[in-house]
Amino acid sequence: MRARYAAYRAAQAAIERSPGARRPQLLRRFLTEPALSRVVAGLAALDAAGRRNYGTPVSNVFDTVATNDSAVLHDCRDESSAGQLDVATGRRLTVGLRNTHVVARFVRVDGRWLISRFELGPTPCR
DSSP, X not given: OXXXXXXXXXXXXXXXXXXXXXXXXXXXXXXXXXXXXXXXXXXXXXXXXXXXXXXOOBOOEEEXXXXXXXXXXXXXXXXXXOEEEETTTOOBOOOOOSSEEEEEEEEEETTEEEEEEEEEOSSOOO
């Protein structure tokens, strides 16, 4: 599960920069519903607004709990060097925060761990 999460994070920037029609196919290696539809819709909204993500948040996975077919991963992500920018001007519009508690929920599908949901954790992490 940790390896699958790391692989998704490593592929994320390339997937975001791929043509919109290809994104669902590329994301299916890592995501399942409802995360798949939500990520595709979020990227389409960025495209429509003339924005894209910049930078690479730093993951610090600090807890995982797995059962036979489901799992939860907690990531204390440093997003302080990442955010959104205006595609036309290159101007940075937002910047992320340190210690963002991201929760990734996984399900096992055909023997593979796939992310089914992303959530913000209930408390900041350190």
